[in-house]
Amino acid sequence: MSVVLGKYAPLFLKLDALNGLSKDGGACSYLIEGEDDDGLNLLARLVAARLAGIPDERATDDYADIVVYPTPEAAKSKKEEGKRAVMTVDDVKSLLSTLYLTPFELNKRFYILEHAESMSEILQNKLLKSLEEPPPRVCFILCASKALLPTVESRCKTLRLPPFSVETTEEELLKFHKDEGAVKLAARASRGNIGLAEKILADKDFGATYLAALKLLRTATGSKRFSSVAAVYDKFTRDKIDSVLGIIEYLLADIARHLSGLSTVFDENDIHSACGGFTPYSAAACTQHVRDAKRRNSLNCMPTAVMDTLMLKIMEEKAKCQRS
DSSP states (O other): OOTGGGGGHHHHTTOGGGTTOOTTOSOSEEEEEOSOHHHHHHHHHHHHHHHHTOOGGGTTSOOTTEEEESOHHHHHHHHHTTOOOOOOHHHHHHHHHTTTSOOSSSSSEEEEETTGGGSOHHHHHHHHHHHHSOOTTEEEEEEESSOOOHHHHTTSEEEEOOOOOHHHHHHHHTTTOOOHHHHHHHHHHTTTOHHHHHHHHHOTTHHHHHHHHHHHHHHOSOGGGHHHHHHHHTTOOHHHHHHHHHHHHHHHHHHHHHHTTOOOSSOHHHHHHTOTTOOHHHHHHHHHHHHHHHHHHHTTOOHHHHHHHHHHHHHHHHHHHHHO
16 A cells, blocks of 8 residues: 555545445455545555454554555565556465465454456456355455456445545645645646545656647647647657656546536646637547557557557547538
């Protein structure tokens, strides 16, 4: 679990997902869904604490009977390599081999599976029987930012981690960060996901990445300007492209809202400056092109080719609007 994020536990304790959870809770397998990986991991610890009868203020302490996969050591190693931790075959084998151990200090042994969506279908199927009928003193808590197999989801009680409001996120961040401008941008860019907001604040280049995404949408106005557009991302790494694509998707959603007369999440002046050539429909249509680009980038397609294709698609959508 993110040690940094643990300081936000008081905010997460107000979530409806924790209502009704007690030491005598009936369900033995839980699935926590949401977009914020770090937030999901923190909420999983709070759920385990409620079910174990641990005081809320000690929910993030270490306990022998709260077992986390991938292991903290593996997660740290992946982070140092700049990669995301994933559930492996060895993790599942280790988990299944210890299911019948007697709890050491709590009423049950709690298995928290972070990034559960990273499991292959084969690994998810290996867990099916255990999820449906866990040993008497075992509780599973799966954290997933994407869908799992329907058979897995049907065997779990589902809890949802919704984003916090941007205002609430900003208020909480300001308790621990002094740069109001950076906090405001992080709260908006994270769409109310505290864990993501913390990562944004830790990224000293995020402001420049945001401005690059904004510039791309402003300048993607026709094929004659393509060289100017391409110059913005020509030296970007794959990870940088992924960050830019995430911001572009959010900006397009705000453009559609702004052109429809609705309030925006990002600064309204920024959004207004990027609206040229768009209609609400074309901006919304372009978000699908961005999702396609994110998928191709994750499949190790050449980053510049991914961006070239996306920018041409955006220009094409704008041209359709001009012709109609």
